[in-house]
Structure formats: structure tokens, C-alpha cells
Amino acid sequence: MSTDSCHCGVITFDAIIGPEKVRICHCTDCQQLSGAAFRVMAPCSEGDFRLKTDEPKI
Incomplete structure (x- = not known):
């Protein structure tokens, strides 16, 4: 868990x-x-992602 x-x-x-x-x-x-010079991406499934505080506007 990250x-x-x-x-x-x-x-x-x-x-x-x-x-x-x-x-x-x-x-x-x-x-x-x-x-x-680069961007790091770490994809995960929707079920493995949980917002803890606030919520994105977009």
C-alpha cells in the first residue's frame, strides 16, 4: 500500500x-x-485506489 x-x-x-x-x-x-524531462506513472486498478482527503475538481 502506498x-x-x-x-x-x-x-x-x-x-x-x-x-x-x-x-x-x-x-x-x-x-x-x-x-x-520525464514523468513517472504508476497505474493501478480502480479497486486498489482510495481517496483519503478532499476530492479533485476535474
Whole structure:
């Protein structure tokens, strides 16, 4: 189980993520979204994800 938050820390969540699923992408879309040379993605199924505080507006 992993606990994390959004960039500003208002929204927190728990997720069960398999380390073999973690990916790093260097495409220009991911560079623009992250503001860095790459973006890390860790997909999980909907049943393995739980919001702890607040809720996204979008």
C-alpha cells in the first residue's frame, strides 16, 4: 500500500501499486505535463485506489 498526495498536498490517497507496473515516459506530452524531462506513472486498478482527503475538481 502506498500513500501519496497531489502536488500541493490537499488531496491524499492510498493505492496498491505493483513495482513492476511503474513506468517512466519521456514523450513531449509527459514532459509538458510534468515540467521535467520525464514523468513517472504508476497505474493501478480502480479497486486498489482510495481517496483519503478532499476530492479533485476535474
